[in-house]
Amino acid sequence: MRTNLFHIVLLSIFLTMGSLKLSAQEIPSTKHAIPSVKQKDSITKSISIAPKPATTPPPTATTVNDTNKKKSDGLDAIIRRLAEDYEKIDQEKKEIELYNKAELYYKDIELKAGKIVMNYEKNEVYAGRIKDSLGNYSQYPYFKQGTNIVEADSIHINTVTKKARIWNSRSDQGEFRVFGEVTKKENDSVIFIKNARFTTSKNIKDPEYYFLAQKIKLVPGKKVVVGFTNMWIADVPTPLALPFAFFPMSEKAESGFIVPTFGDNNRQGYFLQNGGYYFALSDYYDLAVTGDYYTNGSYGLRFDSSYANKYKYNGNINIRFENLITSERGLPDYERKNQYNIQWTHNQDSKANPNSKFSASVNLGSSKYFKNSLNMNNVGSTLNNILYSSVNYSKTFQTVPQVNISLAATHNQNTNTQEINMTLPTLQASVDRIFPFAAADAPKKGIIKNINLQYNLKGENRIKTTDSLFFKSEMFRDAKVGMQHSIPISTNFKIFKHFSVSAGTNYQETWVMNTVKREFNPITNKDTLINNIRGFDSFRTYNFSSSIGTTIYGTYDFGADKKIQAIRHVMRPSISYTYTPSFDQYYDTYEIDATGTQYRSYTRFENGLFGAPSQSYSNNIGISVNNTFEAKVRDDDENAKEAKKVMLLNNLNFTTSYNMAADSLAWSPLRVSAGTNLFKEKMNLNFAATLDPYALDNANRRIDVYNINNGGSLFRLTSANVTLNYSLASTDGNGDDKDKNNQTARNGGREDDLFGRASDLSDNRTSMFKEEDENKKPDKSSGGFFNAKIPWDLTMAYSLTYSNDRREKKISGSSLMVSGNVDITPRWKMGVSTGYDFVQNGVTFTQLRFERDLLSWRMDFNWVPFGTNMYWGFFIGIKSSVLSDIKWDKRQVPDRRLQ
Incomplete structure (x- = not known):
């Protein structure tokens, strides 16, 4: 593929400059290092670092003093020690020797080994392994000081100066596991290692890969500086090597560069993808800025930020933009297109505020983003043709009666037709049920006491637009605004003990700011719809509904000795009645031909936000029957005391209705x-x-x-x-x-x-x-x-x-x-x-x-x-x-x- 020469040269310079950098900071892991457990030896007996069982005698506390002469460099803390075979104190040499499963605790030092020797005059401690009955080494030393843990073949440490020499040490440093042939510990903050192997493998004794460095300077929790380093895979050296390198180490998130991926694709040429910079802004939020560059001039940018506040909220924002170019300028198939995608999720902790809640789930952007994006192979998103977003805020006022208010912004986008429907915003409010004929603490029984009413309010600003007009002034030109009030009144009671009856009426008042007008156009000889006439208008509707239903149980027994012992049938029949009058007062007429003799009726509220008032009245009788079938089956388990219940049919429903006001086709x-x-x-x-x-x-x-x-x-x-x-x-x-x-x-x-x-x-x-x-x-x-x-x-x-x-x-x-x-x-x-x-x-x-x-x-x-x-x-x-x-x-x- 031909590519732009300028972009190829620019990319070559960038790659040349990038090759001079020997290491780069990756997005750091936010997980804290977990102390490793002693690796098991396949031949020798391993040492467990878990606490001793309760049956083990407690460690004895001993304060050792020189009776002849006090020295300022003597012990200044209590020693606690354990040994399975023997403990020996040599007052002449000022030494304590522990043998076999030895443990020693002194100040912040915890030491476990096969053999431990402590010279409390020189403030030196030696720990080593011992041989088992087969002549194999076992009980390797385990050393812990603060959060620093080291396992080794032998350890020699000065408890005052903190200096130490360690042979064949094994320790964890962040995600790295380090094995050093000889380790020299200068103090608490500086460690030198000779002939070190560091890897992320869980098996430090036989890793599947490792980096072999002749010299390492390690500052725990801060940095690692290495000399000549060579990568080994399966104990075979590879050509991958560095003369020296620097690895920052920290338990906290750190900012740093994100190294891009190099490659090429079919139509955009060579590329660098997913390179950028990670900003560790605070403990509560971060930001990763990454981008792509292609040699034909295409590019992409992405901003990804996560945030969290414990016990309050958490979320993520992802903004993507791509400028895509196909072919080359001057060719017939040349095309340039911008596309974007915005994703935002926000979740509020339920304990943050019990009376209010805010949540967001946003996914909007160019309709063809997932189909055209060069940095995404997400088939599940490519085949999907709907994008949906919602941002919601709700609040409850603990009054009597209770009041609920919610605000929401929604977005629905068809990626095939590029049609977008939005509500900016939707307001909903409701007042909890009020029982005017019953006291608050009295039981609600009977027709009168069960009468209750509510108040509901819904308001919308609805926008219908297309992908090309999104967030442009034309998008708001045909917006529809309206509000609907409803007051439902209902009651329920029982008759003949087994029949439940409910009855109610619903009054609605609808306010709109957009209406329409139809008239005959003599030029086109057709009727013309004048849409979106701005101005306040309203209409009022009401209806009445009632229903009666019951529950019928039937069981057929086959016998306790049968596999299927019984079948139970539950049937819930119900009959409902709905009356809706005609609202002719909201309908007008217009001519449909030039003679002026033919007219047609219409309502100016058609195509409204909440529908239009009905011109024809209806008397509907609805009939529905809901069924469930359940079987009682013998349990083959000998310990079972009862038969199993098996659902045969979760539901079997029949629904129809009859309109008594219709002159034909009354049955639905x-x-x-x-x-x-x-x-x-x-x-x-x-x-x-x-x-x-x-x-x-x-x-x-x-x-x-x-x-x-x-x-x-x-x-x-x-x-x-x-x-x-x-x-x-x-x-x-x-x-x-x-x-x-x-x-x-x-x-x-x-x-x-x-x-x-x-x-x-x-x-x-x-x-x-x-x-x-x-x-x-x-x-x-x-x-x-x-x-x-x-x-x-x-x-x-x-x-x-x-x-x-x-x-x-x-x-x-x-x-x-x-x-x-x-x-x-x-x-x-x-x-x-x-x-x-x-x-x-x-x-x-x-x-x-x-x-x-x-x-x-x-x-x-x-x-x-x-x-x-x-x-x-x-x-x-x-x-x-x-x-x-x-x-x-x-x-x-x-x-x-x-x-």
């Missing part, structure tokens, strides 16, 4: 829905269908003739759909423990991996392995073979839709999606996400995933073999954030053209 279609869980609740099955009692004429229009009277069946099936979800795993029989892809969900995609797993190109340390998976060992309970018990998980989703509204009689939708992951070995994971569309006869999005856990390293390969999202990526690198720049990352991103 019958809606049937059902749902159940099968296979120990691992499969969820839902079904829904619409049945129309009326027939169709030759033009496929509904007529006022029952279908059974037209030569058909009692009902005509117009639509049906079936959804099936199946999720399980080998661990506990379900797939609920599967990792949730939070970033994909935040971008608007699915939480599961039916649309694949997202690849975070800015941090490829994200792994399919959980922390407990990395620490687990192979299961050898079944003959020692790992594949006798292979961990796996499976997720499946199937959807079927049938359409027959106008005699189509066709399957309009039928698709299957499957995802699965399996542990081939304890360190190998493989996953696949795919699907098939049976209507379009094609394979849907497919992704193959492979990952190898290399202990301190990880390696993965992701492959999308076909489709518009074709992609492959290979990565191998160190897991630790300190050395995350030691990696090899190669990928072929989708050949995206700007959309």
Whole structure:
């Protein structure tokens, strides 16, 4: 690909300058160092640093003094010591010797070893290992002073000057584990190490990789300065070496540079990605500024900030901007496009303020950002076509009655049509229920005492715009403003002991600032809609509703000796009545032709925020029947005292209505829905269908003739759909423990991996392995073979839709999606996400995933073999954030053209 010569030269200079820097500061880990536990010796007996059992005699306290002559350099603190074989005090040599499982505690020093010798005149302590019965060394010294812990072969330390010599020391310094052949401790703050190996591997004795340095100067908690350093992998030296290096170390977050990734893609040329600077601004918030640069002139910027205040709130802000260029200036396919994405999440701690709450979940920006972005391979977000945002504040006033107020700003964006709907803001207020005919502490029984009323208020400023006009003045031009007041009054009571009755009325008053006007246009010979006439207007509506229902229980017993002992059926029938009058006073007429003899009615409130008043009155009778079926099954467990209850059908519902005011087609279609869980609740099955009692004429229009009277069946099936979800795993029989892809969900995609797993190109340390998976060992309970018990998980989703509204009689939708992951070995994971569309006869999005856990390293390969999202990526690198720049990352991103 031709690239701009100026940009290539600029990038070459930048890379040359960057190569002079020998080390760089990575985003530091915010985790505190955890003292390591003594590594077990595969041959010799290891020492535990845990406290002694209660049966062990307590350490004795001894103050040793010279009876002949007092010296100023004698012991100035109490010594506590333990030894399993013997303790020996030599007053002549001024020494205390402890042998076998020896422990010594002096001031802030804690020392454990096979043998300990302390000269309290010279203030020197020696600790070493001992040989076991087989002649192998065991009980290696363990030294702790303050927070500094060292394990070694032998230790020689002066308790006054703090100087020490340590042979074959093993210690943790942040995320590094350091093994030194000879260590010289000058004081509490400076340590020199000769022939040192430092690594992030958990196995310090036999690490899979390490850096070998001839000389190291270590200032714990501050810095590490090393001489000539060479990287070794599997005890084999590599060409990767540095003449010297400097590693800042701190338990606190530190600012520093983020090293970019170098590579090339299809259309933008060579690039540097995800380079920038990390600002550790305070203990409460930080900021990472990263960017991308491509040799054809494209670039990107990202600002990522996290903040938290314990017991109050936490959140994250992510702002992304990209300037993308395709082809070259002067060519027909040249195009330049800016795109952005803003994400913000804010969560308030429930204990911060019980009477008010603020939360935010924002995801807005360019509609094609996830499709065109060069620094994101997030298929779950690419396939999603909805972006949603909401910012909410609510407050409760503890008055009598209680008052609730909430303010919200919402955003809904269709990335296919680029249509955006926003409310800036939505105001909602409500006054809690008031029982005017009953005392506050009296029971609410009967028709009168149960009468209650509320007051609700809802106000909106609704904006409808497009992606190209977002945040421009035209966006606010056609905004609609309105407010709706409602006062519902209701009561409920029982009749004949078993029937529950409720009745109520609802009064609504709607205020609007936008209306419309229709009139006949003699030039076009059509009616014209004059939209968005500004000015205050209002209308008032009311209705009445009541319902009566009961619950019927039925049980059929098969006998206690049967597998299925009984089936229980619970039926909840209900009948409702709704009356809505006609509000003709809000309707006007206009001419629809030039003769002036034909008129049509309309309301100026059409297309309003809260709908329009109805012109026709209705007397609706609603009928619904809800059913559940449950079985009592004998439990095969001999210790079980009772039978198991198994849900057969969670719901089986029938719903319809009859409009007594209609002159035709009074019955509405019958809606049937059902749902159940099968296979120990691992499969969820839902079904829904619409049945129309009326027939169709030759033009496929509904007529006022029952279908059974037209030569058909009692009902005509117009639509049906079936959804099936199946999720399980080998661990506990379900797939609920599967990792949730939070970033994909935040971008608007699915939480599961039916649309694949997202690849975070800015941090490829994200792994399919959980922390407990990395620490687990192979299961050898079944003959020692790992594949006798292979961990796996499976997720499946199937959807079927049938359409027959106008005699189509066709399957309009039928698709299957499957995802699965399996542990081939304890360190190998493989996953696949795919699907098939049976209507379009094609394979849907497919992704193959492979990952190898290399202990301190990880390696993965992701492959999308076909489709518009074709992609492959290979990565191998160190897991630790300190050395995350030691990696090899190669990928072929989708050949995206700007959309």
